[in-house]
Amino acid sequence: RDRGRDRSRSRDRGRDRSRDRGMDRDRSRDRDRDRDRGGDDETKRGNVTALRQAICVGFCNRLAQRLPKHNGFRTLNDNAVLAEVHPSSARPLANEITGLLPEWIVYHELVATTRVFLRNVCAVEAPWVAPVTERLRGVDLKRLSGGRVATSKAREEEARRERAKEAERQRIESGARKNDDKAVEDARARYLARKAAAEKAKK
Numbered sequence: 001r002d003r004g005r006d007r008s009r010s011r012d013r014g015r016d017r018s019r020d021r022g023m024d025r026d027r028s029r030d031r032d033r034d035r036d037r038g039g040d041d042e043t044k045r046g047n048v049t050a051l052r053q054a055i056c057v058g059f060c061n062r063l064a065q066r067l068p069k070h071n072g073f074r075t076l077n078d079n080a081v082l083a084e085v086h087p088s089s090a091r092p093l094a095n096e097i098t099g100l101l102p103e104w105i106v107y108h109e110l111v112a113t114t115r116v117f118l119r120n121v122c123a124v125e126a127p128w129v130a131p132v133t134e135r136l137r138g139v140d141l142k143r144l145s146g147g148r149v150a151t152s153k154a155r156e157e158e159a160r161r162e163r164a165k166e167a168e169r170q171r172i173e174s175g176a177r178k179n180d181d182k183a184v185e186d187a188r189a190r191y192l193a194r195k196a197a198a199e200k201a202k203k
Contacts, residue, residue, distance in 0.1 A: 007014070021029045030111070032153055039062070040177075050124075052122055052123070052124055052128075053124070053125075053128050054106060054130065055106050055124070056104075056106055056124040056128045056129060057124075057128070057132055057203055059106045060132045060133070061077055061106075062075075062106050062107050062108070063075070063076040063101065063104065063105075063106055063129060063132070063133070064076060064079075064083070064104070064105050064106075064107055064118060064121075065104055066100070066101055066102065066103050066104070066105075067082075069100075069189060071084060071085065071090070071094075071099075071100060071101050072084055073101075073105065075107075075110070075118075076133065081110075081116055082116065083110065083116035083117060083118050084115065084117060085107075085117070085118050085119075086111070086117040086118065086119040086120055088119070089118070089119055089120060089121045090121075093105075093121070093123055102123035102124070103121075104119070104123070104124045104125065104129050105124065106121065106122045106124055107119065107158075108120035108122075119153075128202060156183070
């Protein structure tokens with residue numbers, strides 16, 4: 001009977017040890033999963049930051065800067081306009097305390113209704129914007145669009161042709177004025193001749 005009781009206790013202890021080992025394996029697996037998930041989150045955050053920076057550079061013609069102390073934006077292009085971020089795009093970006101939107105954004109769409117809205121926007125950082133705007137100041141749009149780049153010699157030739165055109169125009173206008181004056185004098189002479197002939201006929 002004692003031996004049976006000892007065997008029962010031994011089996012119970014074996015089951016307890018097996019259960020403990022199983023729980024340890026589960027905990028270890030959970031820790032590994034959490035660690036992997038955390039690594040993925042960090043990787044995703046890094047990729048999103050790199051993506052935002054790439055968007056800032058690639059869509060620099062659609063940059064907009066927030067005005068001081070309120071959520072109005074001014075677009076940074078040749079036809080700069082004042083606009084506001086569409087509510088559907090503004091809510092996720094607003095600061096929870098101040099309610100202000102990021103200082104710099106890239107917008108995908110500008111919609112002009114009774115008000116001007118920027119839709120589908122992406123927040124970008126000021127340090128990314130500075131080098132982009134610096135390069136844009138000296139950009140040659142004609143060169144970028146594939147147009148012919150005028151050399152100094154070509155510009156001089158163009159100026160010479162313009163001067164020749166202007167001189168020809170002035171010459172034609174001057175000749176026209178002379179012709180008009182002569183026509184007036186001839187008409188006056190004919191009128192006086194007719195008048196003299198009529199008076200002579202009366203006599």
